[in-house]
Amino acid sequence: MHVIESGNVAAANGVKLARAHVVAAYPITPQTPLTEKLSEFVDAGEMDAEYIPVESEHSALSVCIAASSAGSRPFTATSANGLLYMSEQLHWAAGARLPIVMCVVNRGIGAPWTVWNDQQDAFSQRDAGWVQLFACDHQQIIDTVIQAYAIAETVSIPVMVCYDGYILSHTYMPFEIPDSDTVDGFLPAFSPEYALNPAKPCNLNTVTLPDIRPDVRGDTAPGYMEIRHNLHTDMREALNVIKTVDEKFYSIFGRGGHCFIEPYNCEDAEYIAVCIGSLSYQLRDVVDALRQDRIKIGVCGLRVYRPFPDEAIRETFKSAKGIIVLEKALSYGYEGALYADIKAALYDCDNRPFIHNYILGLGGREIKTQQLLDALRQSCTIDIPVPQWIGLKM
Amino acid sequence: MAEKTTVLNLPEDELVHPGNRACAGCGLSIIYRIGLKALGRDTILVVPPSCLTVLQGLYPIAATQLPCLNVTFASTAAAATGILAALRAQKNTSTTVAAWAGDGGTSDIGLQALSGACERGENFIFICYDNEAYMNTGVQRSGTTPQGVLTTTTPISGKKQKKKDVPAIIAAHGIPYVATASAAYPIDFYDKIKKAKTISGPKYIHVHTPCPSGWGFNPRYTIKIGRMAVESGLYDLYENENGHFELSGPSQRLLKKDRRPVSEYLETQARFRGLSEARIASIQQEVDAKWETYRAQPS
Numbered sequence: 001m002h003v004i005e006s007g008n009v010a011a012a013n014g015v016k017l018a019r020a021h022v023v024a025a026y027p028i029t030p031q032t033p034l035t036e037k038l039s040e041f042v043d044a045g046e047m048d049a050e051y052i053p054v055e056s057e058h059s060a061l062s063v064c065i066a067a068s069s070a071g072s073r074p075f076t077a078t079s080a081n082g083l084l085y086m087s088e089q090l091h092w093a094a095g096a097r098l099p100i101v102m103c104v105v106n107r108g109i110g111a112p113w114t115v116w117n118d119q120q121d122a123f124s125q126r127d128a129g130w131v132q133l134f135a136c137d138h139q140q141i142i143d144t145v146i147q148a149y150a151i152a153e154t155v156s157i158p159v160m161v162c163y164d165g166y167i168l169s170h171t172y173m174p175f176e177i178p179d180s181d182t183v184d185g186f187l188p189a190f191s192p193e194y195a196l197n198p199a200k201p202c203n204l205n206t207v208t209l210p211d212i213r214p215d216v217r218g219d220t221a222p223g224y225m226e227i228r229h230n231l232h233t234d235m236r237e238a239l240n241v242i243k244t245v246d247e248k249f250y251s252i253f254g255r256g257g258h259c260f261i262e263p264y265n266c267e268d269a270e271y272i273a274v275c276i277g278s279l280s281y282q283l284r285d286v287v288d289a290l291r292q293d294r295i296k297i298g299v300c301g302l303r304v305y306r307p308f309p310d311e312a313i314r315e316t317f318k319s320a321k322g323i324i325v326l327e328k329a330l331s332y333g334y335e336g337a338l339y340a341d342i343k344a345a346l347y348d349c350d351n352r353p354f355i356h357n358y359i360l361g362l363g364g365r366e367i368k369t370q371q372l373l374d375a376l377r378q379s380c381t382i383d384i385p386v387p388q389w390i391g392l393k394m
Numbered sequence: 395m396a397e398k399t400t401v402l403n404l405p406e407d408e409l410v411h412p413g414n415r416a417c418a419g420c421g422l423s424i425i426y427r428i429g430l431k432a433l434g435r436d437t438i439l440v441v442p443p444s445c446l447t448v449l450q451g452l453y454p455i456a457a458t459q460l461p462c463l464n465v466t467f468a469s470t471a472a473a474a475t476g477i478l479a480a481l482r483a484q485k486n487t488s489t490t491v492a493a494w495a496g497d498g499g500t501s502d503i504g505l506q507a508l509s510g511a512c513e514r515g516e517n518f519i520f521i522c523y524d525n526e527a528y529m530n531t532g533v534q535r536s537g538t539t540p541q542g543v544l545t546t547t548t549p550i551s552g553k554k555q556k557k558k559d560v561p562a563i564i565a566a567h568g569i570p571y572v573a574t575a576s577a578a579y580p581i582d583f584y585d586k587i588k589k590a591k592t593i594s595g596p597k598y599i600h601v602h603t604p605c606p607s608g609w610g611f612n613p614r615y616t617i618k619i620g621r622m623a624v625e626s627g628l629y630d631l632y633e634n635e636n637g638h639f640e641l642s643g644p645s646q647r648l649l650k651k652d653r654r655p656v657s658e659y660l661e662t663q664a665r666f667r668g669l670s671e672a673r674i675a676s677i678q679q680e681v682d683a684k685w686e687t688y689r690a691q692p693s
Contacts, residue, residue, distance in 0.1 A: 059475075062507065066463060066476025067483075070438070197461055198460065206454075213453070
């Protein structure tokens with residue numbers, strides 16, 4: 001069914017189609033219409049799920065952690081300070097290896113208060129042990145939510161589905177809501193290997209020693225460091241799972257095919273602009289304009305931030321002369337985190353391209369197409385110190 | 395009427411393994427053993443960081459034979475909510491979900507989540523074992539540490555503030571069952587859990603739990619000291635069922651007999667040695683005034 005709806009409603013439909021059993025959420029702008037829609041689905045009997053109106057984001061993720069530990073498929077969503085309030089639980093969910101899916105409707109972080117879009121919230125939680133996927137439009141939001149459960153439940157690692165607040169969450173665009181039976185064929189019911197069960201008691205997340213230790217039968221159990229190593233190894237394996245899930249999704253629904261990087265006009269590109277989220281679609285117009293001036297430039301949207309798709313990045317960028325990373329987040333005192341990560345991934349290339357960094361759109365500062373045009377033209381012409389700021393009025 | 399519970403007819407099934415990591419004379423280990431007998435095998439436990447985390451053992455060995463989810467400090471009641479939601483989604487309405495937290499995990503960092511869960515009417519039993527300080531981290535003051543008590547964060551002049559009345563706070567949510575108990579009266583505690591299991595909605599049981607190492611007394615006196623707290627009228631055992639308040643056995647009997655002077659209880663523990671004579675006298679006055687109100691209530 002094709003509809004014209006908001007990005008938040010696209011996400012809600014994805015959660016409904018994924019048959020989440022337990023939804024826990026606390027209101028925060030611009031996430032609220034998503035959870036409002038889910039409460040409506042549950043109240044109307046359109047969705048067979050428990051809706052828990054918790055008293056905080058910390059509790060929202062606690063409910064999801066416990067529900068997942070008890071063998072159910074949970075969902076929550078948040079933005080900005082709500083995500084930060086969950087921070088302890090983000091690490092707990094990943095450490096406990098729970099396949100939770102959460103939407104992060106990207107918004108700038110206070111203080112000072114802002115409700116507008118940037119990506120500092122999700123980027124600041126980069127190292128929490130979650131898979132981080134980003135959507136560029138409404139169709140990608142609903143498709144990514146469904147895929148996120150398949151990825152999470154295969155690798156037992158929680159997944160964030162991130163999309164830009166307001167720009168995607170509150171705008172209306174056409175998208176297709178896939179058929180429920182087809183989604184059921186793509187995403188089987190959740191059947192965890194371990195779950196809380198009085199018939200088969202287990203003690204989860206107990207105190208774990210620095211070293212390995214035998215159990216009562218004499219079998220060796222891992223220590224804390226082995227458990228962390230396994231999380232890292234499985235996170236790297238998640239790259240393969242993201243690819244496999246995308247291929248399966250493409251074969252059933254005919255959408256996808258760019259699981260790590262979505263390129264535009266990059267085949268012969270000497271310069272490539274790189275960003276995460278809806279900005280990559282705005283940059284397509286800019287690239288088209290520069291092409292008319294015979295500048296061979298393309299744009300790449302990164303769909304996955306963690307695990308970092310470094311091989312795909314090297315493969316895509318290795319022949320370019322220059323890479324221009326634009327990001328709505330900043331590692332204060334250094335540079336953009338995405339820029340630093342991409343720069344590190346390109347270190348092993350035989351012919352390293354130059355790489356520039358622009359910080360833009362923080363706290364919802366308007367990003368004008370002409371500004372992007374000027375910035376990219378500048379980067380294709382002269383060497384500049386990093387990071388540069390777009391739209392800064394000092 | 396059901397058979398009166400005694401040590402002779404408690405379930406023989408032991409759900410806590412012997413040889414766990416509790417200190418000698420630990421009040422918690424007494425109520426944990428008896429409490430789990432009352433909860434039974436069809437129970438899922440939720441435990442935040444506390445002495446119980448340690449008592450339960452270190453991975454991959456556990457001292458408890460019930461499924462147990464260890465959770466972050468502030469999240470106990472929310473985690474219980476999540477388990478209940480998952481069980482409902484799986485059409486399981488028979489399994490008991492019991493949260494078991496210390497006084498810090500209940501009255502301080504866990505209070506918001508507990509309040510939220512009580513307001514939502516979650517069908518769980520929340521047990522707070524109150525040893526009146528953060529014992530697991532080395533005896534720091536908590537919201538339920540009594541006034542004047544020496545702890546490692548009130549080391550010289552004692553805690554300045556009064557003990558937070560958590561059962562009253564929880565009762566103010568209008569939940570169907572709030573009770574207090576004591577590790578010195580494990581059968582009373584057992585019966586209260588059994589009753590809680592028959593009630594739908596949030597149930598809260600607050601258990602006064604003597605701690606030899608934190609309170610400064612010989613481990614052999616755990617029960618004796620717990621009884622003195624009740625017999626002096628300092629700590630009262632009661633049930634509040636749908637707003638109906640009733641003193642339980644040991645405290646009920648105090649209505650008709652003389653209470654021990656509070657000084658007898660306070661003298662038994664090193665943590666009270668900073669109390670002046672005047673302060674002890676004023677504690678006695680507060681206890682006397684409280685009991686006057688109990689006596690004035692129509693029973």
